[in-house]
Amino acid sequence: MSYQITVNGESHVVAAAPETPLLYVLRNDLGLNGPKFGCGLGQCGACAASVGGTLTRTCSIALRDVGDAPIVTLEGLGTTLKLHPLQKAFIDEQAAQYGYCSNGMIMAAKALLDQNRNPSEDEIKDALANQLCRCGVHNRVVRAVRRAAMELER
Numbered sequence: 001m002s003y004q005i006t007v008n009g010e011s012h013v014v015a016a017a018p019e020t021p022l023l024y025v026l027r028n029d030l031g032l033n034g035p036k037f038g039c040g041l042g043q044c045g046a047c048a049a050s051v052g053g054t055l056t057r058t059c060s061i062a063l064r065d066v067g068d069a070p071i072v073t074l075e076g077l078g079t080t081l082k083l084h085p086l087q088k089a090f091i092d093e094q095a096a097q098y099g100y101c102s103n104g105m106i107m108a109a110k111a112l113l114d115q116n117r118n119p120s121e122d123e124i125k126d127a128l129a130n131q132l133c134r135c136g137v138h139n140r141v142v143r144a145v146r147r148a149a150m151e152l153e154r
C-alpha cells in the first residue's frame with residue numbers, strides 16, 4: 001500500500017505494508033538517521049520523534065496509524081548551519097558519550113520545553129526518566145536542557 005506522510009514539513013509518498021513501524025520508514029525509506037533503533041519494543045526511547053505534536057516511540061506506531069499527523073524528527077529541529085538551541089546545548093555541554101540515546105533525549109527535552117519553558121532540574125529529570133541510556137553524562141544532559149531553556153527564554 002502507499003501512504004502519504006509529512007515529515008519535517010515535506011510530503012512523502014511511501015509504499016510499505018500497513019503494519020510497518022514508522023521508524024523503519026523514517027530510516028530506510030526516507031534516510032533519516034536521527035531516530036535510532038534501540039530495543040524495537042517501545043522501551044528505550046531511542047527512536048523518538050514528534051507525531052502530531054506528541055512525543056512518540058516510532059518503533060511502536062504502525063505506518064497505517066500515522067494518518068495525516070505531521071512528523072518532526074531530530075533532523076527537523078535545526079540545520080547544521082542553524083542548530084536548534086537544544087542541539088547546540090547538547091554539543092556545548094558535551095552531553096553524550098556514545099550518543100545513541102541522544103536523539104531520544106533531545107526529542108523528549110523538546111517536548112518538555114514546548115510545554116514548560118522554564119523547567120526545574122527535577123522536572124527535566126522526570127521528563128527524561130524513560131529515555132534509557134548507558135552514557136555517564138546524565139548531569140550534562142540536565143545542564144544542556146537548562147542551557148537550551150535559558151537560550152529559548154531570550
Ligand code: FES
Binds near residue numbers: 048058060
Ligand atoms: S527503539 Fe523504539 S523505544 Fe526502543
